[in-house]
């Protein structure tokens with residue numbers, strides 16, 4: 565179901581609460597909902613990708629307001645590249661471009677609509693002012709290359725978490741998914757540089773993120789960090805055996821350290837995708853001159869329409885993951901770890917999105933799903949950002965010591 569207005573979303577949440585008979589009436593817009601992983605295009609906050617204008621992307625300010633999504637970690641993501649001086653310099657420049665884009669949105673273009681939060685208290689203050697909130701996370705420690713001083717530079721620009729690796733090993737940690745031609749493990753977990761980087765992040769109050777790293781690297785990171793560690797966008801391995809998902813042992817270790825696992829609404833992490841479906845999607849993309857669905861928003865309208873039509877046909881054969889699949893992963897994590905160690909992420913702009921939560925405007929559907937499953941108002945506030953802000957505050961407290 566798709567809703568056209570914020571009021572419709574709120575009404576749906578209220579109706580769902582009534583049906584569940586739990587008496588929960590928590591509504592988006594009131595609570596501080598945080599999506600911990602929103603990717604941005606390279607030309608973000610330019611006329612070509614203006615977050616203040618309603619466009620084809622899954623997240624813009626209108627959609628956040630409409631869906632009652634109060635806050636998002638906007639992501640400085642840089643793809644893994646060569647581990648050479650030239651590669652590091654390119655990665656650093658690409659990271660700085662994305663920092664500048666996010667800061668352009670908050671500082672120059674829309675300071676009246678969205679504010680940059682550097683602390684948990686900032687987030688609560690900006691929310692009380694009635695504005696949206698931007699936080700900044702880095703995806704892929706490759707952006708520091710081997711230069712640890714860049715961690716502090718990125719912190720000064722606003723980064724409050726850093727995912728140590730992405731797809732492909734880097735100088736800090738092994739990835740859960742080696743790049744083609746790479747061995748399964750390069751360091752056997754963390755490198756020495758990775759351990760030093762974690763200590764530096766702890767001293768600054770930047771959260772360490774284990775999403776995308778190998779199981780060994782995740783367990784070593786949790787043990788090495790003196791502050792709570794997060795998984796900014798990862799789902800449950802026991803429910804679906806995907807290399808990006810976390811197994812029970814890693815989940816328990818994360819929670820024991822006070823950390824938070826942000827369950828991600830990513831189709832291919834929540835259900836098995838067959839080879840036939842993969843081939844059908846690839847054929848569609850190729851026929852439209854694309855390699856990835858991420859390229860769709862940048863294409864001409866006619867291409868976007870042809871893509872949408874093709875996807876509709878594919879979905880008739882192979883339905884996408886939906887809100888109930890997401891709810892199953894959240895329930896499992898809450899049963900294993902308790903309500904204080906679980907949160908929610910979309911990975912919008914980076915391949916995320918499921919039936920029922922496919923853009924920020926549909927965020928109320930997630931709240932309604934949680935209400936239907938019997939979560940109380942207090943539980944939902946924790947899942948939707950309370951836990952993540954607690955971890956951020958604890959990381960800052962560790963840094964202050």
Ligand SMILES: [Zn+2]
Nearest residue numbers: 703776797914
């Ligand atoms: Zn990711």
